[in-house]
Structures are given as C-alpha cells and as structure tokens.
Amino acid sequence: MDAFPVSPAATQADVVLPDVMLLAAGLGTRMRPLTFDRPKALIEVAGKPLIDHVIDCALAEGARKFVVNIHHKPDLMAAHIARLANALPDLTFETSYEKDRLLDTGGGLKHALPLLGSDPVLVMNTDSFWLPGSDNPIARLVAEYAKDEADCVLLCVEPDKATGFNKSADFLIDGEGNLGQTVGRPVVYAGTAVFSRELASLGPDVPFSLARSFGVARDRGRIKGIMIQTPWYHVGDPAAIVRTEQAIGTLV
Structure with missing residues (x-):
C-alpha cells in the first residue's frame, strides 16, 4: 500500500507566503449557545480566540497580510480585527463584509478576491489549528503548489488524528x-489550502462551498494534498473546546 506523501521539508526562508483569507463569517450553529452573543471565531480556547490561534499559525511561517470575511455579529469581528491591526502595525488586516447574506466558504473567498493581492492565495478556516512552530505545513503547501501540478493544494490529516473531528x-x-x-x-x-486566483474566482454569484471548487480541481486532475505532521485540532462544538484544551495542555 502506498505511503502517505510527505513533501520535502520547506522552511519560511524557502517560500514567500501568499495573502491569507480567514473564513470567519459563519453562524456557528454547532457551537450554540456560545455563538448567540459572539462569532464563532471569537470563542476562546486556552485563553485565546480561535481566530488568533489560526493567525498565530500563519504568522509563525511569515504571513503578512490577512483578509477576514465577516457576517455574524460583524461589529464584534470588525472591532477585534481593528485591535489586531493596532497591535501589529507591521501587518495588514482587512475585512470583507458579507452584509446582505452569508456567502458560504467558496462565495466568501470569491467576494474577497479584490482585497487579496497575491496569486495564489492561502485560505484558512478559523475553527482549526495546530501549535505554531510544531510544523511548517503552510510552507510545504506553497512549495507543492509551486510545482505547477495543481490548482489547489489542501492540508490533510488522517481521520484518527483529527482531534475534535468525527467525519x-x-x-x-x-x-x-x-x-x-x-x-x-x-x-x-x-x-x-493554497488556491490559484483563477480557481477561486470560479463559481456562481450565489453562496457556494469550497467543496465546489475542490470538485472543479479534481475534475481537472489538478488537486493535491499535503499531510500535516503535527497534532491538529478542530473546534466545532462546545465539547471540542474541552478536548482541545486538554490536548494542548499535554503539549505546552
């Protein structure tokens, strides 16, 4: 049986990181009741908002520009992003406001493309992360994309190693x-995931999931995966907060 592919080691010095799209607009229905009064991305895990954990992962590998889509409790999200921008003046933070309707992950990325200057772009959910410095998965994603064999390269994890994830x-x-x-x-x-701008721009002018984009790339035979080589945490519901905090506590 084939072994899982492990890309050659890539470090921050090897690659320039793309602009980062942080997906933070969702309603967080599985996280209720915690999301009745705040966005899911601002729920704290181990004393830090989820979105900050994800930003720290990208910062550890040299990311400089972040675009955050917002919809649920937009004032709270916008205020948090403004505080980050003030605290980290050497970085760039912008918001993509989905005012009239939630555009889903693929539609949100397409809507935010004018704010993202790089090609490719880096797309990150704000409910999953790893401990910064424990791996360089983003650099390895970018290095794999640079081979020009894929329109998107996805970070992947084995199901039995996906803490907090039951799929x-x-x-x-x-x-x-x-x-x-x-x-x-x-x-x-x-x-x-790392996405070409061309792939990210495809899709209808209605809400759609990134799964649609993955399907387009798969039909082209141009979708690749890279395995994460460190514990990975998905925080999708209140119980996952406890499990993740317990897991992190054994590693830090």
Whole structure:
C-alpha cells in the first residue's frame, strides 16, 4: 500500500507566503449557545480566540497580510480585527463584509478576491489549528503548489488524528499526493489550502462551498494534498473546546 506523501521539508526562508483569507463569517450553529452573543471565531480556547490561534499559525511561517470575511455579529469581528491591526502595525488586516447574506466558504473567498493581492492565495478556516512552530505545513503547501501540478493544494490529516473531528474522510490520497475518491488512503481536509486566483474566482454569484471548487480541481486532475505532521485540532462544538484544551495542555 502506498505511503502517505510527505513533501520535502520547506522552511519560511524557502517560500514567500501568499495573502491569507480567514473564513470567519459563519453562524456557528454547532457551537450554540456560545455563538448567540459572539462569532464563532471569537470563542476562546486556552485563553485565546480561535481566530488568533489560526493567525498565530500563519504568522509563525511569515504571513503578512490577512483578509477576514465577516457576517455574524460583524461589529464584534470588525472591532477585534481593528485591535489586531493596532497591535501589529507591521501587518495588514482587512475585512470583507458579507452584509446582505452569508456567502458560504467558496462565495466568501470569491467576494474577497479584490482585497487579496497575491496569486495564489492561502485560505484558512478559523475553527482549526495546530501549535505554531510544531510544523511548517503552510510552507510545504506553497512549495507543492509551486510545482505547477495543481490548482489547489489542501492540508490533510488522517481521520484518527483529527482531534475534535468525527467525519470519516473527505478524500482518498495516493502516493503522489493526488486527491480523489477511488484510489489511496482516507484523509480529512484540515481547513487550510493554497488556491490559484483563477480557481477561486470560479463559481456562481450565489453562496457556494469550497467543496465546489475542490470538485472543479479534481475534475481537472489538478488537486493535491499535503499531510500535516503535527497534532491538529478542530473546534466545532462546545465539547471540542474541552478536548482541545486538554490536548494542548499535554503539549505546552
């Protein structure tokens, strides 16, 4: 059986990180009642908002510009991003306001493209993270994308190593890092991906999921995966907060 593909080690010095799209507009229904009065991205885990954990992961590898989509409790999100911008003046933070309707992950990325200057762009969910410095997965994603064999490269995790995540699998990955549905071992999408602007711009002018974009890339035979090489935490419901805090406490 093919081994999981492990890209050659890549460090911050090897690559220039793209602009970062942080997906933070969702209603957080599975996190209720905590999201009745705040966005999911501002729920604290181990004393820090979820979105800050994700930003720290990107900062550890050299990210400089962040665009955050907002919709649920937008004033609270905008105020938090403004505080980050004031505290980190050497970085750039902007918000993409989905005022009239929630655009879902794919629609939110497409809507925010005018604020994102790089090609490719880095897309990160704000409910999953790893401990900064424990791996360089973003650099490895970018290095894999630079081979020009994929329109998007997804960070993946084995299902039994996805803390707080109960889904069996999103894809199968083969020994070359190709993602599909028929050949390879099961993996879960770990909420971070490098996207070409062209792929990110596709899609209808209605809300749609990034899963649609993944399908387009898969049909082209241009979707790859990279395995994360450190514990990964998905915080999707209140119980996951406890599990994640307990897991982090054993490592820090």
